[in-house]
Amino acid sequence: MNTTTNTGGRERSLQEQRARAAFWFLAPMLIMLFCVAAWPLFRSIYFSFTNTTLSSLYTGEWIGFDNYLSRRELSSGRVLWRGTLVDPAWWNAVWNTVRFSVVSVTIETVLGMLVALVLNAEFKGRGFVRAAILVPWAIPTIVSAKMWGWMLNDQFGIINDILLNVGLIDQKVAWAANIDTAMFAVLVVDVWKTTPFMALLCLAGLQMIPRDIYEAAKLDGIHPIRVFFKITLPLVRPALMVAVIFRMLDALRIFDLIYVLTPNSDATRTMSIISRQNLIEFDKFAYGSAQSTLLFVIIAIFVALYIWLGKVDLSGEGSR
Amino acid sequence: MTAMDYFKKTAFYFAVLVIVVVAVFPFYYAVITSFKTGTALFQVDYWITKFDWTNYISVMNGRNFIRSIGNSVFIASTTVAFALLLAVTASYALARVRFRGRGLLLMVILAVSMFPQIAVLAGLFELVRFLGIYNTPWAMILSYTIFTLPFTVWVLTTFMRDLPIEIEEAAIVDGATPWVIITKVFMPLLWPALVTTGLLAFIGAWNEFLFALTFTASETQRTVPVAIGLLSGASQQEIPWGPIMAASVIVTVPLIVLVLIFQRKIVAGLTAGGVKG
Numbered sequence: 001m002n003t004t005t006n007t008g009g010r011e012r013s014l015q016e017q018r019a020r021a022a023f024w025f026l027a028p029m030l031i032m033l034f035c036v037a038a039w040p041l042f043r044s045i046y047f048s049f050t051n052t053t054l055s056s057l058y059t060g061e062w063i064g065f066d067n068y069l070s071r072r073e074l075s076s077g078r079v080l081w082r083g084t085l086v087d088p089a090w091w092n093a094v095w096n097t098v099r100f101s102v103v104s105v106t107i108e109t110v111l112g113m114l115v116a117l118v119l120n121a122e123f124k125g126r127g128f129v130r131a132a133i134l135v136p137w138a139i140p141t142i143v144s145a146k147m148w149g150w151m152l153n154d155q156f157g158i159i160n161d162i163l164l165n166v167g168l169i170d171q172k173v174a175w176a177a178n179i180d181t182a183m184f185a186v187l188v189v190d191v192w193k194t195t196p197f198m199a200l201l202c203l204a205g206l207q208m209i210p211r212d213i214y215e216a217a218k219l220d221g222i223h224p225i226r227v228f229f230k231i232t233l234p235l236v237r238p239a240l241m242v243a244v245i246f247r248m249l250d251a252l253r254i255f256d257l258i259y260v261l262t263p264n265s266d267a268t269r270t271m272s273i274i275s276r277q278n279l280i281e282f283d284k285f286a287y288g289s290a291q292s293t294l295l296f297v298i299i300a301i302f303v304a305l306y307i308w309l310g311k312v313d314l315s316g317e318g319s320r
Numbered sequence: 321m322t323a324m325d326y327f328k329k330t331a332f333y334f335a336v337l338v339i340v341v342v343a344v345f346p347f348y349y350a351v352i353t354s355f356k357t358g359t360a361l362f363q364v365d366y367w368i369t370k371f372d373w374t375n376y377i378s379v380m381n382g383r384n385f386i387r388s389i390g391n392s393v394f395i396a397s398t399t400v401a402f403a404l405l406l407a408v409t410a411s412y413a414l415a416r417v418r419f420r421g422r423g424l425l426l427m428v429i430l431a432v433s434m435f436p437q438i439a440v441l442a443g444l445f446e447l448v449r450f451l452g453i454y455n456t457p458w459a460m461i462l463s464y465t466i467f468t469l470p471f472t473v474w475v476l477t478t479f480m481r482d483l484p485i486e487i488e489e490a491a492i493v494d495g496a497t498p499w500v501i502i503t504k505v506f507m508p509l510l511w512p513a514l515v516t517t518g519l520l521a522f523i524g525a526w527n528e529f530l531f532a533l534t535f536t537a538s539e540t541q542r543t544v545p546v547a548i549g550l551l552s553g554a555s556q557q558e559i560p561w562g563p564i565m566a567a568s569v570i571v572t573v574p575l576i577v578l579v580l581i582f583q584r585k586i587v588a589g590l591t592a593g594g595v596k597g
Contacts, residue, residue, distance in 0.1 A: 021413070021498035021499065022413035022417040026414070028409075029469065029473060032469060033429070033470065036462060037435065040442075043442065044441065047446075057445075118339065127583075132340045132343045134586070142527070142529055143572055144346070146548060146565075147347065147349070150349075150561050161364040192343075200590055200591065249436075271438075272436065272438040272530075276438060276441065280445075292442065293439065295436055295438060
């Protein structure tokens, strides 16, 4: 009797000791994250309700929702609406961002899956191919923007040269500069750069499927395409859902590729680009803060919906 | 083998060929371009015709390019070292100790790593100005923590979960404190994971553009991506494609070499962050 209470007490104190240690282990990281993430986020949101300017950060006054939307009645009786929410440039940026994200992530998912299926087959030189597709992933975004900017150059670019030789176009196209093709150019570069990431995540999902399932399906004489949709896809779905949301979040905040490849083009100006322009370049610090806050809200709503509707288990705790 | 089998096999290897060519060609073309000067630049070639090192020499002799590489190396390594230091103990607590709110905490950490960086730009700008580190490497070291720290914590947590419980139990029976367990028992087992995580975080910090662009003002403080992004010629119309490509090749080759050496580990780290996570 006596011994059992003794060990019980020791176990509890051990548990307490571990919990205390855990607290001290977590504290530095949490303090750091508070300083670089929570506090700046709070300040950015606060700035969006003031009229702060870049040159005097501390003299801004509280102006409520005026940066978002304000209504003013002129003496003539005409009503003026002002603020981000009635700014066509902002809605253009929202539309560009959504269009870019949906199209690029869809293409990347399909292509990534195809590449993963190829890499999942056994063939000579598989290791070499896997190394090769890591190259676009390893190249810095700015560098790939410059490289493609040169390849897509209207006068001397190799893409125009190839397409002219093949006969797909009959005159040189200014891919990045032309307003009709700028978005297409950005999409091409983004797909090239991030499909490898998608392919590797899909491949990891594919490799977790036991091989004997396929053998059983083969014995039953089921068509490979049917096998893909009935067996492979449902089994990689959890991995795919996580990969898609990671890519989607990345696409919604895109900045660097567009800043370098198609600077100042209305056809590709995204939410991140327009907020930074207002924040830093146009000296509309508070207005830019309002736009960045809206971007944050849009992304937060999207993530919440996605996790809720897709029942995605991001923490990995459920499977353990 | 039937004709159908031959056809399938050819189609498969054709797909493999297309994947490899599309993945590698743009970099290969950058290498070709970097060896060309003058009017040769405006001629489309598919092979290297002659090795002309002029662009490389002009980039390396350029006012601030070496300085930018130095900045980037210093910033990325300091950021990663700092993040790993904080992440090892934190991920031990997250992976090995049961406490209330652990799942929620993990979700918050993941959320921070997926944050749109523009949403904190205004607040960080104020913080950087307040601390007096605007236009110094410390502005980047501080701000990069927002993505390197959650990422390293997250990946190390998934690695640490997979370490066998028996080792830890044996250490506890021997009376080891959590600190001793981390430093003496887990660290030797964690080296591969630390290398992978550190490398991925390093690449992330090396490639970052938005903060580096916003928190630097003078050319001497620029990191490599900003230096390349803003590299311009004598006039607005004249973009120095040769030197840009040479600079691109210089900063990309070390990354590609690292990635090829650590290929398997990187794939493991990426998928630990994505699929299993």
